[in-house]
Amino acid sequence: MEEDRLTFASSVSPDKASERRFLLLAESISAFAGSLSQAPIWCFTLGDEKNLSEAVRGSLSALNTTFIHFDADAEIPQFPFARKVFVNADAESIAQGKTDLLVWLDSNTIILQEPKEFVLHDGKNLGCRPVHHMNIGSRYGEPFDPFWTQIYRLCRVPEDRVSPMMTHVDGARIRPYFNAGLLVVRPERRLLRVWRDNFLEIYKAADFQELYGKDKRYTVFMHQAILAGTVLSTLKTEEIEEFPPTYNYPLHLYWEDVTENRPSSLEEMVTFRYEGFFENLGWRKKIPAKEQLKKWIAERLLP
Helix, strand or coil, X not given: XXXXXXXXXXXXXXXXXXXXXXXXXXXXXHHHCHHHCCCCEEEEECCCHHHCCHHHHHHHXXXXXXXXXXXXXXXXXXXXXXXXXXXXXXXXXXXXXXXXXXXXXXXXXXXXXXXXXXXXXXXXXXXXXECCCCCCCCECCCCCCHHHHHHHHHHCCCHHHCCCEECCCCCCEECCCEEEEEEEECHHHCHHHHHHHHHHHXXXXXXXXXXXXXXXXXXXXXXXXHHHHHHHHHXXXXXXXXXXXXXCEEHHHHHHCCCCCCCCCHHHCCEEECCCHHHCCCHHHHXXXXXXXXXXXXXXXXX
16 A cells, blocks of 8 residues: 555544634645645544534544544553653554654644645654743753753763754753654654653653652653653654744744744744634734734634
8 A cells, every 4th residue: 555645643632622723723734735735634532533523523524534543541641741642652653654754733733834844855754843942941051950861861862962952932042852742753763652652661760750849840841851852862863854933833922932033924934833822812913914814713713
């Protein structure tokens, strides 16, 4: 069987807000992704597919979407984003042999232009963006703190793979720390499955228990820290494609963006994330976008 060139994947829960996010993502792929607009979309259902509304299931099926049940078993640790690690690993496992490239997008993503960089060049095995803020990241050029010392040790990160990157909105120069909401991988490299295996082994290490109690951010972002260690231990620097700032732009942090990459209008972006931005009833006055895009989004946010 011939492999698809590229497949999109994301997850949905059986509630109206989650369904709306996933449908908005799928419709943006269909409307704006250009040559990739007909690529398969995999919808990992966190619960029984039949619990999704019939209207949403019908709309998604018409948009080349396949529903895949994700079984959240008891093995998954009770960390805020642990489930994401396991869903990504499952998606990669299913994708191997079926698609050349797997594009994981968090469902609070909208695509506005053809994401050409998603089609990785030969020799590139991961496409990604840095985290939005410094947060618990490790500032490049400064000594490692106890948290990152253990992440690098337990993930067995070679020293020569640590090169600087810039955070998306606060412009901090950090050691590699990737946003888990946009990952493009070649399934045969097994990166996402190694991430899962490392997470299960590392999160419970004694070295981290005191840190979890001191600062809850370590439990919230442990998945991304272990992702960073996994990427650096699994891939050489030249295998990693850092997408430009027009990808994965955090609209919800627009007013915190102090970098020269802050867009004057959202239409300049290829993909953006929005978290809870559209939950504010006044979003239409605040969004830095032209009327046509505002209208397109508003029509799809209607109940």
